[in-house]
Amino acid sequence: MKLLRTLTLLLTGLLFTLSASAQKTAEPIAYRLVDSVGRPVTFDKLITRAAGADVVFFGELHNNPISHWMQLRVLEALQQRKGKNLTLGLEMLEADIQLILDEYLAKTISPKSYGDEARLWPNYETDYDPGVYFAKDHGLRVIATNVPRRYADLVNRKGLPALDSLSAEAKRYLPPLPIVFQSTEESAGMFAAMGALVHGDKKKEKRYLEEAQAIKDATMGYRISQHLRPQHTFLHLNGSYHSLQNGGIIPYLRRYAPKAHIVTITTVLQEDVEALEEAYRGMADFILIVPEDMTRTH
Template identity: 45%
Template sequence: MWKFSIALMVAALFAFKADKPAYLLYDSHFKPVKYERMINELSEADIVFFGEQHNNPICHWLELQVTKDLYTNKKEKLILGAEMFETDNQTVISEYLDGIITAKQLETEAKVWQNYQTDYKPLVDFAQKNHLNFIATNIPRRYASIVSKGGLEALAKLSEEAKKNIAPLPIDVDLTLPGYAEMMKMGGMHSAGSTISAENITKAQAIKDATMASFILKNWVSGKTFLHYNGSYHSNNFEGIVWYLKKQNPALKIVTINSVEADDITQPNTKDKGSASFIVAIPSDMTKSY
């Protein structure tokens, strides 16, 4: 009887996997890669894109770890920037970094996201503590809304002062790029009694990408690494922001990170293969931050 009980206990032990990693790291070909190797490669880049899932806590924890480790390698040669801040909020952010205003004033006057406190404040505070620039790169949302309703030509009505907060006009949009083409397939939408076309929705995405690229380039300095935090769809498959950067400066060394979710992170979805220089696979049942 006791032999049978021991056998049951052994079987129960082997019924569960001993390790439960919160993430696994791969290269673009889905070959496992060590974190240290990724940091070394990021340190040699001109521009790094950390493509996150906005509500995934592992992404935000890793963003902070990558920032800290890049700073160890680069020190003052590191620049930070984010989709989560709009260009017309740069003055407020800079005043906070310089210690002129308080954290509360920053959160009140800048259009911070709902998960700012838990997910992005640690990055901004790290920049302040270590005297790093933190660049607001995204187009003010009111201007993206104008494009979604009236197309890119509607931006011509803006004042010259307002245009300083967006990419230089006119901008090229290639709607045949796979990411944009996929958006086009989703069709239009109805809002406040009017129809917004799929083409204008996609162009609103493009003006975001173009503006982020423009402000990254304005603030990047040769010899430094610009680490940019954004939703993964803005840099996946080296499209979006990356496409606009390459149009302006093909010589840039750009390294991207894509965050994906998978039921089994030892076998990520093959559709994500090649989507970035490095791929972070996170369990699909990971707790969401909102």
């Protein structure tokens, strides 16, 4: 009887342990890093590939903290591999503030003066300043690659031909004119869908919107091409749309620097980060999968 009671207690304890084990809370996962077809890859492999490239495009989600954290980690790791043979470029900085940026990097002007004059994005301090500060601290070049927003606005209102009316000084911040307009399959599909819903002047507005996107991509491609050097790697931070599926900036860069070796990284959101969803296959050479409920920086 005593033996039976002991066995009953042991069995009850075992069942309780198994039940508690079955209810164990899943470990939170902040990201997964995979290749273009969804195979897991190490950070070291990504950096090895990136260090051998002329240009690395890191496509971010602007308000995603994991994107920004990983960008900084990539920058730091590339600096360890490449030393000063590394350049950082940002979509978030416009070409006409390059002098201001250079003066800030050289510590000629104060951070306050830089912030007052550089038309920084609202999330610059948390999301981009760490990378720029790292570059500054390690003597790396930083290039403001985007078109001045006033010229993107001009194209959005009047189309690409309006750029011809600009002064020679203004055209210093643009790629060679005329821009050869080229649209990726994805952007063409998006704008075609928009076009099906609009008519008359609205169709013209849609076309101008697409051309405004093109002047941004062309300017970034041209600015990158003008700062490539042998044995150097140019790490470019941009919204994922600007380099997705080798589109956006990349066709323009290939026009200006056809021999450039390019590696792409992009960021996607998924409910389950364990396996890459079919829709995201082929989006980039490396894909950063982030939980869709990840907090946002703004």
